[in-house]
Each structure stands twice: as C-alpha cells, then as structure tokens.
Amino acid sequence: MEFSKGIKFLYIFALIASTLVFFKFKAKPNLKEIYFSQSNLESYNSDKIISKKILNSLDNRVNVGKSFLFIDDKYWYQVIQLSFWRREYLKFKLIEKKLEINNVKVKKLSNSNFALGTFKNKNVTYACMQNAVKFHYNFPSEKIMEADDFDHWIRVFLRNLNWIFYSYKPNNYECLLVITPNLEFFKSPGSEINKIIFNKFNYE
Amino acid sequence: MGYYGQWLFISYIKSKMGILKNFSYFRFTLLTLITLNIILLNYLKMSYYSQIINLLISYGIYDFYNNVEFKVEKKVNIFKTILAFSLLIITLYRSFWLHINDNFIFLFFPLLLISLDLFFNNIFNTINNLKPILMALLFPIGKLLFIPLSIVLTPFSTLFTWITLNALGFYSVMSGQEIFFSNSGINITFSCSGAGQIIFSFTAMLIFNFCFPLKNRKFLLIQLFRTFLFTFSINIIRLFLLTIFVNTAGRVDDFSIFDYLHGGNGGLFFTFFSILISCESYKRIYFRNI
Numbered sequence A: 001m002e003f004s005k006g007i008k009f010l011y012i013f014a015l016i017a018s019t020l021v022f023f024k025f026k027a028k029p030n031l032k033e034i035y036f037s038q039s040n041l042e043s044y045n046s047d048k049i050i051s052k053k054i055l056n057s058l059d060n061r062v063n064v065g066k067s068f069l070f071i072d073d074k075y076w077y078q079v080i081q082l083s084f085w086r087r088e089y090l091k092f093k094l095i096e097k098k099l100e101i102n103n104v105k106v107k108k109l110s111n112s113n114f115a116l117g118t119f120k121n122k123n124v125t126y127a128c129m130q131n132a133v134k135f136h137y138n139f140p141s142e143k144i145m146e147a148d149d150f151d152h153w154i155r156v157f158l159r160n161l162n163w164i165f166y167s168y169k170p171n172n173y174e175c176l177l178v179i180t181p182n183l184e185f186f187k188s189p190g191s192e193i194n195k196i197i198f199n200k201f202n203y204e
Numbered sequence B: 001m002g003y004y005g006q007w008l009f010i011s012y013i014k015s016k017m018g019i020l021k022n023f024s025y026f027r028f029t030l031l032t033l034i035t036l037n038i039i040l041l042n043y044l045k046m047s048y049y050s051q052i053i054n055l056l057i058s059y060g061i062y063d064f065y066n067n068v069e070f071k072v073e074k075k076v077n078i079f080k081t082i083l084a085f086s087l088l089i090i091t092l093y094r095s096f097w098l099h100i101n102d103n104f105i106f107l108f109f110p111l112l113l114i115s116l117d118l119f120f121n122n123i124f125n126t127i128n129n130l131k132p133i134l135m136a137l138l139f140p141i142g143k144l145l146f147i148p149l150s151i152v153l154t155p156f157s158t159l160f161t162w163i164t165l166n167a168l169g170f171y172s173v174m175s176g177q178e179i180f181f182s183n184s185g186i187n188i189t190f191s192c193s194g195a196g197q198i199i200f201s202f203t204a205m206l207i208f209n210f211c212f213p214l215k216n217r218k219f220l221l222i223q224l225f226r227t228f229l230f231t232f233s234i235n236i237i238r239l240f241l242l243t244i245f246v247n248t249a250g251r252v253d254d255f256s257i258f259d260y261l262h263g264g265n266g267g268l269f270f271t272f273f274s275i276l277i278s279c280e281s282y283k284r285i286y287f288r289n290i
Helices: A004-024 A038-045 A052-056 A093-099 A150-166 A191-197 B002-016 B018-045 B048-067 B079-094 B105-120 B123-128 B131-167 B195-211 B217-243 B257-263 B266-288
Strands: A062-071 A074-082 A102-109 A112-119 A121-127 A174-182 B171-175 B178-181 B184-187
Touching: A004 B018, A004 B079, A004 B105, A052 A093, A112 B131, A150 B131, A174 B195, B018 B048, B018 B105, B048 B105, B048 B131, B048 B195, B079 B105, B105 B131, B131 B171, B131 B178, B131 B195, B131 B217, B178 B217, B184 B217, B195 B217, B217 B257, B217 B266, B257 B266
Parallel strands: none
Antiparallel strands: A062 A074, A074 A174, A102 A112, A112 A121, A121 A174, B171 B178, B178 B184
8 A cells, every 4th residue: 555655646746846847947959069260259259239138038949049249340240049949930020029120021032031120220130040051031831722732731731740759859940140230241142151150160 | 552553543544535545646636737737738828729628628527537436446556557657757758848839738638647547547447437538639639630621621611701702792703712802812721711610619519518418429419510500600700701801901000800800819709609609509409308
C-alpha cells in the first residue's frame, strides 16, 4: 500500500513539476554563435537604438540573441540576432507592434523582400537577413488555394501531422534583423551589404 | 506503544476510507490536469473556439468521473503502472517544446488523460468506461477533420451564398470559390467555409449526449443533422452580410462592419446563435423522450 501511495504522489509531482519547469524555462529555438573577425568589434555590442529587452518579451516562437549597432558616416545599422522554430514563424507584426513601427510598406526584390516604415518619426527599412543576398520580411503564399486542389491540401494535411511529432526538433530558421534609416540598403544586395554588416563577423 | 496504537488507528481509518482516499487522489490529479490544460491553451494563444471547446470537454470529463464509482485495485499492476508512467513522461517531455501554433497541444490532454486513467483505475474499468477518453479525443479529431470537411463544404457555401444574394436582389457573379459583387468580391477560404463552426457545434452536441444521453441513437443523428443545418445556414447569412459589406473592408479610420464580422468578436455572434438554436433543439428532443 505504501508503494502504491508513493507512486501516486510521484505521478502528481511529475505533473506539477513539469508545469513549473515549462513556465520557468520556456524552451526557445537555438541561436548560432557569432564570432567577430576583429577582436575590437566586441565594442559594437550595443542596443542604443533598439533595446533588446523590448524584443525579449516576444512569445516563445522566437529567440532574440545578440544585438549590435554599426555606424558609418551617414547612417546607423541596428543588427539583432533572431531564431524561429520554423521559417513560417517569421512574421514582423509582433516586432512592429513592440517597436511601434508604422506606415509599413513591403517591397519585393527578386526572391527576397523587405519593408519600409516609420520608426521614432524616421523612415527606416528593415528585413531579416540570412546573408547579403537573401533577406525576408515575410514568406507570402503565392495565391489563395482552391478547395479542389487536392494535392496541395494533402500536402498541408501531412505537413500538419508531421509537425505534431517533429516540431520539438525543428530545423530552426535563423536570421539577422537589420534596421536602418539607409533606405537604399536592401536595393543593392551583395558586396555593399557584406562590407557594412557581414564582413564584421562570422555568421553561418 | 502509544505511537504504535496511533498508527494502528490511522491505518484502520485509512482502510475504511480506502475508496474515498483513492478517488480523492484521482480527482485532485484530474483537476490539476484540467487546470494545467486550460492555462496552457490560454498561454499558447489558442483561438476562442478552441478554448471554449476545451472547457466543454473538460466539463464533460469531470462530470463523468464525478458520477461514476470505480472499483479500487487491491494490488498495484506493475505493467499498467509502467505503461501509464511512460506515456506521462513521453508527453511531458514533448510538451517542454510546446509553442504557439504547435499542433501537439491538441494531443496533450487526451494523452495525459489516458495515462491518468491507466494509472489510477482498474484496466477493465478503463476499457468499460471509454467515454471520457473519447470526449478528450474530440479535440484532436475535430482538428483532423477540418481540412477534409472544408474541402467538401467550400463549394456548397459558395453556391448557397451566391443563390441567397441573387434571390434577394443583390446581383453577383460566382467564379470558383469567389463571389463578385459591386466592383468587389469575397474569396471563400477554409476558415469561411463554416467547417470550424460545424465541428464546434457537433462537439458541443456530442458532449451533451455524453452528459445527458438521448434515449435512442436515431435521435442523436437527427439532432446532429439539425445542428448541421442550423450552423450551415447561419454561416451562409454571415457570408451574405460579408459580401454586401465587402466595400468597408480594410478601413483604418472608420468602423468596418466587414472586418468586425470577418475577424473580431463579431464572428463569434454567429457561432453563439447556431449553438443557441442547436441547444434549444437538443433540449426539446431530450425532454420529449425522457
């Protein structure tokens, strides 16, 4: 009888303890390490323009990592490391709400897209960058699917089933949120972006 | 000796109150599980529909266990205990990674309820009383049925909305799942097809049937058919209104009746009315055949 009572207690304890652990630690997607190519660049570690604390309160679909501020002759560039459980969770609505970015307009550029908006009464441009040529504001679906497109819906159905079991070990989607008043920044992807952002650290 | 006597007395009282003791552990754990599930659904920002369905299911399950007396097992069944514990640990382990939009939340409560039932109750009791587990499974089954039901319903919803519009003098044109009206139009997607509302209403009716069973299975089928008709018709009225007020969509400065009925709390009114009518119908069938 004592054994029975003990395991009953263990059962209730496991249930309550796991709840406390869940709410205490709130698992978030992993973040890659960022290695600086020059040691003195550690001084860039800053959140003068955007406080990292604002974004830390986002829900547990996104993890906020390091924050840097690069300043050149004309503009500032705030870079914030982000990681999502899945690519589909890259949605700026929450971030825009937290940062109070208004008048948002999305621009498409070949396979990438970025946004223009007003932040602290200044026009800014922003997107989440995987590298110098690949950046996204969101991943819009091409069109609204018809109900009789069975192949599509079977794919969606199977993907949803798959996510039930594998979403605890997803392939994280990581990117760097870059926000700057340099409105031409995303319009010429490649070497210029590398020079301003990606050459300063290793991010793979 | 005094201590020994006290121990004997407590053991005697405990043995007399064995059933109550066992059941109170069970009830406490069940209530903990229900509370935990409600908090989790709220934390994970589930839709109001899902949260209301979950409350209905939780009520049904608690009501069932409240009215059923179980035989207490005299011996601990090791196999059953290991099975229950394994299920508990696997479910809890997976739930550490729960996040918003994670579909595992639909299985969280049913899996833990199966584990709880296995752990505390006699295995024959569990097999003979599958109702609470079936009730808990209504939640994931509803989500599983959403896409297939939407595929079937979307063409019908589009067709009947178009017929209603033209019958009432609002000239419109239908193309696939789109309806064009007055230089604008609506696209009837899965969330507009009414599948969600029908699943919601069916779940409510099935829980009623678990708690206040109808005498005959035929009556339940009649009631489910009525519920389908009520809910489907009310959704057609909603789509009709959305089409008429489509020109108000996306208004920033002014109140938009389209946006209110389409997204916000306005959409819940229609579900409320369909549930209200369905409940009245259920009540009438129940009291007529009691």
